[in-house]
Amino acid sequence: MTLPGPETLLFAALITAVVLIAIVVVRPSLTATRGGKIFAFVAFFLLPVLCVFAAGSQHIENSKQTTFCISCHVMGPYGRSLYVDDPQYIPAAHFQNHRVPADEACYTCHTDYALYGGIQAKIRGLHHIYVQYLGTPPQPDQIKLYVPYNNRECLHCHLGARSFMSNAIHMAIMDSLKSNEMSCVTSGCHDTIHNIDSLGKVKFWSPAQ
């Protein structure tokens, strides 16, 4: 027997709250008794507050999904670049080989692995939603990172990994990597990233193959 997931529990709590509230709305006289007052407090305060916090948390989880990120038209080419059939494309190689969770690929590489990094990522996400629906979205090829890509995000997973640590070049430049003096992705080593300008000239991998 498997336990229901958090999303199932949330829906159960939401439906329970709706039913309990509807009972009080239809029969407010129920609250005349002590038991009725406790019933109303649960229905009108405890359950709705719990549901709103849980729903907010679920929305934050949903916003980490790769499908969520690439649902905006402007991010389409970046989503396609995950399927390029060329291991030189760093995001594609990570996505296709599950070096990052495939269903949270964008978030895994583009969040900040620092104190409050997740919150900063969410604030940036809200800004993206604002630009998408209330501002003027840029063309895909005009999208730039807010700050240069921090090696910290790469080292979060790779530091200590056997294949990374056994590479003599990595070990020789480790201090420069840790201090961001030398970038993993723009110093000529792993510099084929999304490269959406060249998507028309490359082969694509299909998971069904």
Next chain:
Amino acid sequence: MSASPANSMARNLRIAGTLLLLGLLVTIVSLIWKSPLSFLMFAGIGGLLVLLGVALYLFSLASIASESP
């Protein structure tokens, strides 16, 4: 002629309940429809309606308590 405390409470409960029901239904829809717009729908409409409903309920409780001798 002012309404009795019991009638006033019943009216406030109905209004608060309606706000809560609408807010929770919007929240359910926003969770089923997974898109960036659904988050705005939750934060801007669903969550706001629920908070208004809870606030009205607590306000009506406080009003009744202050009217009690």
